[in-house]
Amino acid sequence: MTEVTVFLPAALQPLANGVHQLALAGESVADVLEQLGAHHPQVGRRILTRDGQLRRHVNIFADDEDIRALAGTATPLAGRQSLTIVPSVAGG
Numbered sequence: 001m002t003e004v005t006v007f008l009p010a011a012l013q014p015l016a017n018g019v020h021q022l023a024l025a026g027e028s029v030a031d032v033l034e035q036l037g038a039h040h041p042q043v044g045r046r047i048l049t050r051d052g053q054l055r056r057h058v059n060i061f062a063d064d065e066d067i068r069a070l071a072g073t074a075t076p077l078a079g080r081q082s083l084t085i086v087p088s089v090a091g092g
Contacts, residue, residue: 001025002077004062006036007084008043015042029062030073032083047085057088 003025013020022039026032030052037044047058052073054060060067061084067075077083 001027001031002080004032004077004080005082006032007082009085009087011087012043012046012085015046016040026077028073028077029060029067029075029083032077033060033073059086059088060084061086 003023006022006024008016008020008022010020016022017040019040022036024032024035024039026035033044033048037048047055047060049055054067054073060073061082062070062075062077062080063082067073
């Protein structure tokens with residue numbers, strides 16, 4: 001299993017007891033998100049839908065690459081060092 005550092009945005013930190021980063025391990029982004037949800041269920045519900053899909057307003061970067069441009073939550077983590085969760089920004 002690959003260990004990655006997961007960085008949480010300020011908006012999710014209160015739901016994770018103020019934690020801004022965690023070390024989690026998994027073979028894929030989905031594995032790590034499952035662990036994140038197990039440790040911090042409120043964070044998990046903000047990131048994934050009930051059927052385990054990434055919410056539209058959430059972006060996740062494996063190192064510097066948007067996972068949607070890769071294999072989505074099936075993106076393998078071998079060789080990766082970090083996952084950064086970024087909420088979409090809207091406005092105008």
